[in-house]
Amino acid sequence: MTTEAKAHELIVSVSPHVRGQETVARIMWTVNLSLLPAFIMSLYYFGPLAAFVTGLCILSAVLAEHIYQTSLKKKSTIGDGSAFLTGFLLGLNLPPSVPFYIPIIGSVIAIVITKLLFGGLGYNVFNPALIGRAFLLISFPKLMTVWSEPTAQFIAMDAKTTATPLGILKEEGLSKLIEIFGDKTDLYMSLLMGNRAGSLGETSVIALLIGAALLLYRGYITWHIPFSFVATVGVMAWAFGGQGGLFTGDPLIHLLSGGLILGAFFMATDYVTCPSIRKGQIIFGIGCGAITMMIRLKGGFPEGVMFAILLMNCFAPLIDRGVKSKKFGAVKEQKK
Amino acid sequence: MSKTATFERGIHPKYHKELAAGKSVTQAHLPQRIVVPLSQHIGAPAKPEVNIGDEVKRGQVIGTTTGFVSSPVHSSISGKVTAISDFPTSVGRMVQSIVIESDGKDESVSFKEHPEYMNLSADEIKAMIKDAGIVGMGGAAFPTNVKLSPPKEKTIDTVIINGAECEPYLTADHRLMVEHPREVVEGLKIIMKSLGVKEGHIGIEENKPDAIEAMKSAVSGEPDIKIWSLEIKYPQGAEKMLIKAIKGREVPSKGLPMDVGVVVQNVGTALAVYEAVRFGKPLIERVVTVTGNGIKEPKNMMVRIGTLMSDVIEQCGGLVDGAVKVISGGPMMGFAQWTLDVPVVKGTSGILVLAEDEYVSSDQYSACIRCGSCIDVCPMGLNPSILSIYSEKGFYEDAKANNLFDCFECGSCAYVCPAKRPMVQFIRLAKSQVKP
Numbered sequence: 001m002t003t004e005a006k007a008h009e010l011i012v013s014v015s016p017h018v019r020g021q022e023t024v025a026r027i028m029w030t031v032n033l034s035l036l037p038a039f040i041m042s043l044y045y046f047g048p049l050a051a052f053v054t055g056l057c058i059l060s061a062v063l064a065e066h067i068y069q070t071s072l073k074k075k076s077t078i079g080d081g082s083a084f085l086t087g088f089l090l091g092l093n094l095p096p097s098v099p100f101y102i103p104i105i106g107s108v109i110a111i112v113i114t115k116l117l118f119g120g121l122g123y124n125v126f127n128p129a130l131i132g133r134a135f136l137l138i139s140f141p142k143l144m145t146v147w148s149e150p151t152a153q154f155i156a157m158d159a160k161t162t163a164t165p166l167g168i169l170k171e172e173g174l175s176k177l178i179e180i181f182g183d184k185t186d187l188y189m190s191l192l193m194g195n196r197a198g199s200l201g202e203t204s205v206i207a208l209l210i211g212a213a214l215l216l217y218r219g220y221i222t223w224h225i226p227f228s229f230v231a232t233v234g235v236m237a238w239a240f241g242g243q244g245g246l247f248t249g250d251p252l253i254h255l256l257s258g259g260l261i262l263g264a265f266f267m268a269t270d271y272v273t274c275p276s277i278r279k280g281q282i283i284f285g286i287g288c289g290a291i292t293m294m295i296r297l298k299g300g301f302p303e304g305v306m307f308a309i310l311l312m313n314c315f316a317p318l319i320d321r322g323v324k325s326k327k328f329g330a331v332k333e334q335k336k
Numbered sequence: 337m338s339k340t341a342t343f344e345r346g347i348h349p350k351y352h353k354e355l356a357a358g359k360s361v362t363q364a365h366l367p368q369r370i371v372v373p374l375s376q377h378i379g380a381p382a383k384p385e386v387n388i389g390d391e392v393k394r395g396q397v398i399g400t401t402t403g404f405v406s407s408p409v410h411s412s413i414s415g416k417v418t419a420i421s422d423f424p425t426s427v428g429r430m431v432q433s434i435v436i437e438s439d440g441k442d443e444s445v446s447f448k449e450h451p452e453y454m455n456l457s458a459d460e461i462k463a464m465i466k467d468a469g470i471v472g473m474g475g476a477a478f479p480t481n482v483k484l485s486p487p488k489e490k491t492i493d494t495v496i497i498n499g500a501e502c503e504p505y506l507t508a509d510h511r512l513m514v515e516h517p518r519e520v521v522e523g524l525k526i527i528m529k530s531l532g533v534k535e536g537h538i539g540i541e542e543n544k545p546d547a548i549e550a551m552k553s554a555v556s557g558e559p560d561i562k563i564w565s566l567e568i569k570y571p572q573g574a575e576k577m578l579i580k581a582i583k584g585r586e587v588p589s590k591g592l593p594m595d596v597g598v599v600v601q602n603v604g605t606a607l608a609v610y611e612a613v614r615f616g617k618p619l620i621e622r623v624v625t626v627t628g629n630g631i632k633e634p635k636n637m638m639v640r641i642g643t644l645m646s647d648v649i650e651q652c653g654g655l656v657d658g659a660v661k662v663i664s665g666g667p668m669m670g671f672a673q674w675t676l677d678v679p680v681v682k683g684t685s686g687i688l689v690l691a692e693d694e695y696v697s698s699d700q701y702s703a704c705i706r707c708g709s710c711i712d713v714c715p716m717g718l719n720p721s722i723l724s725i726y727s728e729k730g731f732y733e734d735a736k737a738n739n740l741f742d743c744f745e746c747g748s749c750a751y752v753c754p755a756k757r758p759m760v761q762f763i764r765l766a767k768s769q770v771k772p
């Protein structure tokens with residue numbers, strides 16, 4: 001081909017002319033992948049119900065986004081994996097035994113109200129899955145607090161109901177909780193493996209940490225939010241969680257139970273709704289941890305991770321405004 | 337001992353240096369015709385010194401300076417002036433240029449040599465550099481003699497030669513350091529002399545071990561000059577980043593290297609300075625890396641200033657069938673070309689041709705998902721995400737309040753953006769809409 005002929009087909013655009021490999025879809029699908037271990041453990045402990053609830057959440061979330069966008073003659077963005085992720089996270093945040101309409105309502109609220117009406121991915125103020133769950137908890141308080149006992153049997157369709165560890169801790173105290181699980185080591189082991197009542201995907205700490213390790217390794221999340229969140233919860237549980245005064249609490253129980261690990265690694269780290277600047281993320285994480293513990297210790301609910309993250313979501317833009325990364329050449333400028 | 341130095345943040349793009357790094361510099365053919373723009377530099381354009389029909393020789397001045405920040409231009413061949421008019425240039429603007437048809441003889445004017453060049457005074461050196469039309473050859477093309485004449489209140493104590501060559505693909509400076517290390521060092525010494533400076537540094541990215549080796553042996557008898565191996569990281573070769581890496585000094589916001597007592601010159605500029613002062617040779621040719629998967633035979637070539645890109649590309653076997661983009665300079669900060677009939681100028685460090693598989697479309701982008709990747713990599717510590725959002729919405733003043741003008745458009749933010757947002761384009765748009 002001659003250079004003269006070729007010149008007419010040249011593409012002209014602004015630099016840079018090369019780009020990295022990362023795409024929004026690749027990030028979102030990797031996060032979905034990282035939730036698989038927790039999902040598999042939920043299948044193990046809660047049986048086919050887990051697949052039904054989670055599957056229905058994902059299906060409704062993806063369909064809601066697709067129908068909304070195509071009916072408004074916009075390009076459907078279900079391929080980017082974010083609607084799938086919202087559905088997936090919502091499913092993992094629901095009790096095992098909810099009736100079929102709960103996942104559907106939750107997903108539609110999460111996708112349409114929380115995300116799309118605000119302008120779509122990137123513009124939402126709140127974590128969609130958590131708004132979906134908060135809506136459900138407030139609208140259907142009874143259904144959303146029926147907790148099945150883990151059965152580790154794939155056939156059990158109507159499992160016995162029980163209370164979550166945090167529920168027992170709140171109502172009956174630590175000694176009762178230890179008594180139910182045997183001894184303290186059994187309690188910790190059960191919490192670590194996920195053999196306890198709770199939302200589908202929150203129970204298995206070990207499975208969640210495996211997924212989180214993938215995200216940290218790939219650099220999709222950094223330590224700032226999860227570490228500051230978890231550390232704050234640990235310190236506050238130790239300082240204020242005990243019966244015998246200050247610094248007698250058992251931080252491990254608080255760290256391993258409830259939705260802390262799921263929330264800290266997978267939900268508080270949602271790019272859109274957390275601060276973008278790393279220093280700000282530490283403030284965000286500490287805020288999440290502090291509100292979580294205030295609710296757990298003093299509030300009406302046994303668990304506070306969801307409301308803590310949602311409340312801190314409100315502050316994310318404010319934190320980004322207040323905390324600036326260190327500008328190159330700024331020090332000298334001030335001296336002038 | 338060399339040290340590995342660097343700056344904070346930055347990115348690690350694929351370098352693709354292997355395409356041309358091993359290729360020795362070859363002499364390009366004598367061009368049939370040259371187009372010499374009268375403005376190849378920052379500052380006032382030169383004014384024509386010849387008329388249509390005039391016979392000129394190689395090295396003859398054909399455009400003279402029109403102010404302090406300006407630079408003369410010379411003919412790089414012998415022949416006849418056939419046109420003086422506006423022609424397209426590689427930065428996208430039409431510039432008044434002088435067209436010369438070669439007579440094939442390549443006759444040169446005589447150059448005044450100075451074998452005892454280290455005995456020259458600072459003013460004599462600066463005058464020679466100015467008369468030789470030397471400008472920064474890393475791409476910015478700022479007149480070198482102006483850089484060497486800082487205002488009296490600025491005390492310069494350090495000269496740094498920039499051999500980082502952090503732009504992917506480009507290998508022109510690399511080859512110069514391997515093939516002409518001694519001349520580069522002499523150029524640095526002349527620059528140091530002209531500024532009265534005792535301390536010289538040469539910074540080279542670690543991916544050029546042969547260049548580091550060559551430069552080290554070239555400075556073996558020079559206690560005042562240090563060779564630094566720098567971490568392989570973009571934009572290591574940006575002046576501010578280089579000074580931070582080597583001297584630990586931060587050029588203040590809106591300031592210049594001279595504000596922290598440093599003058600930075602490119603490897604190619606140092607060589608040109610040596611040739612101008614030692615041999616009296618004006619800047620009429622330069623090394624150009626012709627590379628990328630869209631070019632048949634990647635090469636490093638010594639090209640006469642004014643040679644058309646199409647001519648250079650033909651000498652490298654032409655474009656491959658899947659060639660989609662031709663860039664003057666590197667892939668991070670270079671300019672995409674709409675025509676290949678633009679001349680190689682003093683600041684043209686490379687001609688990069690991207691093939692379809694290397695090309696990334698930026699037509700499709702989505703909303704910022706606030707992942708913060710751009711903030712993590714911005715070498716200036718800015719928040720590119722918020723700058724792009726403000727610009728997209730037309731809030732240019734807000735962008736300015738967020739340090740818009742500290743951005744030097746290195747493109748790191750756009751490189752890492754998963755939403756594929758045209759960050760640099762947004763930032764340039766905002767810059768064009770508000771006063772600094």
